[in-house]
Amino acid sequence: MGALTEAGLLAVWEAGLAGDAVRRALVLAAAGGADAASAADLSVGRREAFVLALRERSFGTTFPCAVTCPSCGEELELELTTDDVRAAGPGDGRQVRLDGFEIGFRLITSRDLLAVRDGRADVPATRRNLLGRVVTTATREGRKVTVDELPERVLDALAAELSAQDPQADVLLDLDCANCGHEWASPFDVTTHLWAELDAYARRLLHDVHVLAGAYGWSEDDVLAVSPARRQCYLELVAE
Secondary structure: OOOOOHHHHHHHHHHHHOOOHHHHHHHHHHHOOOOOOOHHHOEHHHHHHHHHHHHHHHHOOEEEEEEEOOOOOOEEEEEEEHHHHOOOOOOOOOEEEEOOEEEEEOOOEHHHHHHOOOOOOOHHHHHHHHHHHHEEEEEEOOEEOOHHHOOHHHHHHHHHHHHHHOHHHOEEEEEEOOOOOOEEEEEEOHHHHHHHHHHHHHHHHHHHHHHHHHHHOOOHHHHHHOOHHHHHHHHHHHHO
């Protein structure tokens, strides 16, 4: 797939504008090449790989980023590449063993994340519900048990294994502060980053349409048909 046109990027932005974070991620993944009908059933890491592909084609392979050191509060600027935030595909392990428990599981999908959304539920309850959805089998010393019977330490082990088996879903960057030397691991969410870029880009583009439509009577299609370089010249002439 090639890069989206400006009109295409505006259409993606409009489709994701009213959605929550998960639905926006699905919109971006579909634009990045995922099958829209089945994207919600991809593992979160698979979904994010499509989002990363869209980012590469639309805005390039470099991420300008800023992060605040959690130790000294210094704001640090760094430049990442898509290779820095690209993780391996899902692994093959689907079982956790701990304290006599044997847990079979599948990877978390966007459909799971949408299913456990409940503003009234607390974080531990939501986490347990989410992990419960991906458990396929659960036994203790050969006896079947329910998800409700799983102790927190087993759920913690399951959560860690889920992260290990779908690494693109949980990207952590090893950072260090040039000011104080503090080292820490910082999460990187490609969907959040790309949406912020796309939102800013779309609003700038709509501003250009607004100005040139008012000055020359052009339609949106007319404005978008003009190359960005020529469009900038027209905007400068309007501003004179």
